[in-house]
Amino acid sequence: MQSFYGKTAVVTGAASGIGRAIAKRCAQYDMRVVLADIDQSALNKTENDLRSVGADVLAILTDVSKPDDVGTLAQKTLDHFGNVHLLFNNAGVATGSTIWDSTLDDWKWVVGVNMWGVIHGLRVFVPIMIDQDTECHIVNTASVVGLLDKFSSSSYQVTKHAVVAISEQLYHSLVEMKSKVKASVLCPGWVRTRILDANRNHPTVNQDILYKDQDLKGDLESGVPPEIVAEHVFRAIHQDKFYILVNADEYKPLIRMRMENILEESNPTESDK
């Protein structure tokens, strides 16, 4: 995409962290921004902040795990702005531990938001973008964890692998039909956001399994600020780049090792990451 000026962007998980930084960058490019989030007060704050710097912004309370909410998000976007050019399927949550220790509620929540949220976004917005027949771009937020074979939260890792696979499918389908809609997958390493405090939005449980993990907290604090991620994302959209790896260099040997193990049919390598 060569120019962002005047385009309409929909950002899910826009009230915090990476989504909020992407939304702010959209406003800096004089784009029209639709903020979608499940957290009403954080959404109001983000809307007010963007409006105070003159952004053309619409905030819509949305639970991305609910198909009807995502349908309403698209309808309200079209009613208000008349079009949509950029979609950031970014909302995400994390909790739980091993496959068997994570509760069924945790699995349903993490899969609902991280995987189904992306699927609902694509099922609703891709046909609109194709019919519109203008230059469009979709960025799905996965994680570097979606390229690795080990992470402390199993449900999180499973959904991030799914988002990488969904995005690759999307990419190939769009290329095959020579569509003007392009796609990318965002795979960052650690980013300084509220992701380890994701249980604040958990519908049934008020626990902080990950947040209490001091190792992970330290990793998070060593991460990059979300504004850096937003900068990389817009550069990638401009260059029509599919895989967007930010702050992920230290994980690349592990990604390579996983690929080599698969090709050589060796067992996964032990690692402390």
Ligand SMILES: NC(=O)c1ccc[n+]([C@@H]2O[C@H](COP(=O)([O-])OP(=O)(O)OC[C@H]3O[C@@H](n4cnc5c(N)ncnc54)[C@H](O)[C@@H]3O)[C@@H](O)[C@H]2O)c1
């Ligand atoms: N922070 C990191 O280190 C990191 C690394 C790699 C990938 N990611 C991914 O980046 C994305 C953004 O997370 P973040 O790090 O900015 O965390 P964050 O917690 O700061 O922001 C996530 C936002 O998503 C919203 N949200 C949660 N459930 C929702 C739902 N059902 N519907 C709509 N919105 C919902 C939250 O209210 C919040 O505003 C996630 O997909 C996350 O998995 C984060």
